[in-house]
Amino acid sequence: MGKPRVLSGVQPTGTLHLGNYLGAIRNWVDDQHDSDNFFCVVDLHAVTVPHDPTMLAENTRAIAALYLACGIDLSCSTIFVQSQISAHAELAWLLNCVTPLNWLERMIQFKEKAVKQGENVSVGLLDYPVLMAADILLYDADRVPVGEDQKQHLELTRDIALRVNHQFGAGDSLGKGGEGDSILKVPDPAIRKAGARVMSLTDGANKMSKSDPSEMSRIEILDSPDQIKKKIKRCKTDPVRGLEFDNPERPECNNLLGLYQVLSNQTKEAVATECAHMGWGQFKPLLTAAAIATLEPIQHKYQDILNDPGYLDTMLKDGQTKANEVAQATLNRVKTAMGFSLPAA
Ligand code: ADP
Ligand code: TRP
Secondary structure, X not given: OOOOEEEEEEOOOOOOEHHHXXXXXXXXXXXXXXXXXXXXXXXXXXXXXXXXHHHHHHHHHHHHHHHHHOOOOOOOXXXXXXXXXXXXXXHHHHHHOOOOHHHHHOOHHHHHHHHHHHHHOOHHHHXXXXXXXXXXXXXXXXXXXXXXXHHHHHHHHHHHHHHHHHHHOOOOOOOOOOOOOOOOOOOEEEOOOOOOOOEOOOOOOOEOOOOOOOHHHOOEOOOOHHHHHHHHXXXXXXXXXXXOOOOOOOHHHXXXXXXXXXXXXXXXXXXXXXXXXXXXXXXXXXXXXXHHHHHHHHHHHHHHHHOOHHHHHHHHHHHHHHHHHHHHHHHHHHHHHHOOOOOOO
């Protein structure tokens, strides 16, 4: 049996922050050598909310470069741009036609984002999870490493795959995953505990997000040491002395200790002991140093990649070729099962 297939992606809606890195990309990097990986820049998702067309292509390239800078290894991973593989949009349409509308209306992220859009909610925003299901199912992914916020979308992906298999499957020709797994592979989420939900620096009850209007709420991967220092210095804390995990009345404390734990590569127990008697004045410089030490090498590598645009172009072209081959085969499988006639080979 071959290595398990992994697929994941990030939207090019702005630059990456520590939540994206710790919740998703770091896990892609750590586990990549045990699997066959496809990492996608999901630019079709980025247009589900109003976007700036002059920035889309640039942001897409920047995210692809950041994947590399964070340590994605092209010997076992393929990096590609979603909109360059037409099978994503095409499979999304087919899946739309088997997905009940009320499955989408239940999605928490849709409800949250729709509130922010007011009157201007697009059909695309509602349909976003079906496109995400297409992204995953096209690659026969076994695992999808994401942050906690994507759990519901992955459950929906599984439900859609099972429904297609149930409605159009003829047996178990793929041989995996038990009954009804004949057309689409049913994927498993891969959500790690530490870093799965990094909270905002200005409000421990909200997740760190690209779309938060305040830059002070997040540390971006490309922030300079001075910016990181300033953001941590000003971040929200509490007046209690002695730092602890898991106290529901101290969400900021839990978040900042959790960040320190993953950034300094320590166990939760070691951090709990180290910080048990600290005040914020003593802790903040430690967190700052750990964040800078993690991000500086990524930033240097990012600059090297940007200085050689030909390299990025070639990588994305190769990625497109490899991804297209896998995606097209799956799309053809679904189209055949649904009764479409394919053009003669
Ligand atoms: P954002 O929510 O900031 O726009 P994306 O939706 O593009 O980011 O998310 C890309 C990946 O990063 C997903 O796997 C998502 O689960 C993860 N992620 C996003 N925000 C966080 C966070 N605050 N903590 C942990 N993981 C996160
Ligand atoms: N919806 C994901 C997010 O907001 C991004 C995404 C789109 C994705 N397609 C995907 C993640 C496929 C994993 C796999 O973070």
